[in-house]
Amino acid sequence: MVGESSRIASQDGLRADARRNRGRILVAARAVFAEHGIDAPMATVARRAGVGVATLYRRFPTRDALVRAAFAQQMETCARALTEALDDPDPWRGFQRLIETACELQREERGFPAAFVAAFPDSTVDHARARQRAERDLMTLVRRAQAAGALRADFHPSDIAVALLSHCALVTALPHDRAASRRLVAYLLQSFRAEAAHGALPPPSALSLRSLPLAADGSQGAQPSNTAQRT
């Protein structure tokens, strides 16, 4: 098919041992990040995976690449939730479930919140297309729920980011306190409902939804984009 050198049959172009090690590294990374935070030494991840540091760096040149790959599955769950939310015939329920799913993921998958915020700001050029679509979907979701009279009219799409980021940080500060997380989500959702709109709100943030890690594109879990560089 694609005119590669084609000595290797496996789909991802990795040798069997390499692929096996890659998997081990991702498992180890999730465990280590959950336990010691996202800034844990790379060597710790390598040791836990039973590989050398060089193997780790070869597969994931930067910590960022490792983090993204380690939590690609969770990111994708977020993205799928967005699709499902749009498919829900009840606009409010779709909206509500999106928020709840994203927050539940942040709550249950330790280490993921850090990845979530880490992926947040520096995603301006990265896989722009998928993010643009996610942004559009979010706005559609919001408008539909507003048109149905369930979501308050002065809700601004950027409020989604406000909600997700603040919740994110709460679970980071209190990783074991699920009750606190659930409470915050419940409070936020209640105040997002149309009938909760009593006073006026201050102006919305200029935050772009495009930067929210809700975009489903396969590239995240794939090979490290060797162009990715942290400064």
Place this chain on the structure above:
Amino acid sequence: MVGESSRIASQDGLRADARRNRGRILVAARAVFAEHGIDAPMATVARRAGVGVATLYRRFPTRDALVRAAFAQQMETCARALTEALDDPDPWRGFQRLIETACELQREERGFPAAFVAAFPDSTVDHARARQRAERDLMTLVRRAQAAGALRADFHPSDIAVALLSHCALVTALPHDRAASRRLVAYLLQSFRAEAAHGALPPPSALSLRSLPLAADGSQGAQPSNTAQRT
């Protein structure tokens, strides 16, 4: 009075140059922490203050001591806000202002949020008395606002911590986005109002309010408690 060697007249027992340098260090620390985060190198703070590292370490043996001292003023503002909230004849307004003041402080004083959460978990034994009083005051504040029918009945004191911590994290993630911060506060306050109570809430967190850095005790800004140790 206290039978000191008494060669030094100044109240804090520091020589004039030492006191001057201490002030410089605090100013520099606030600036550096705001700019580079709370984990900025101690040497950076020292350089900015125009003193040697040794001077910095002599005055503040641990980073923690420096952080506490640097933001003691902000902590005290928080604590004063609590007192004022209790003095307000309108229970709801008192409650509202407390939340708003604390959040405004977090929003405007860059670096303070990090100090706020840093002070949060490891304050179990530290100046326990003041914290106990703060806890009692908070509960009084909540009960009064509930009795007045302004604060929803299912509001739990620990929700204050939920609100402050999540807001704290939001401004940490988006230090420049004041609109996002104000929005979150407005949403939270609206959902705390009695008339916003529509559905049932999940059970409250077991979080102790005692650990919230809202306690005003002079010890924070004073000499570093040499017993304080990080592990």
Place this chain on the structure above:
DNA sequence: GGTCAAACGGACGATGTCGTCCGGTTCGCA
């Protein structure tokens, strides 16, 4: 089974931060 590229992993130099030590300086008091 043989060949070779790909993958492996430990060692290593570079870098940055920490916290202390000590010789020189300055302040406060007589």
Place this chain on the structure above:
DNA sequence: TGCGAACCGGACGACATCGTCCGTTTGACC
């Protein structure tokens, strides 16, 4: 003015992490 204690600050060794280099091993294909 003189003295001594307190203070100052740069230098320094210890330590952790980073990311690369390179000799060795392993898997895929013939």
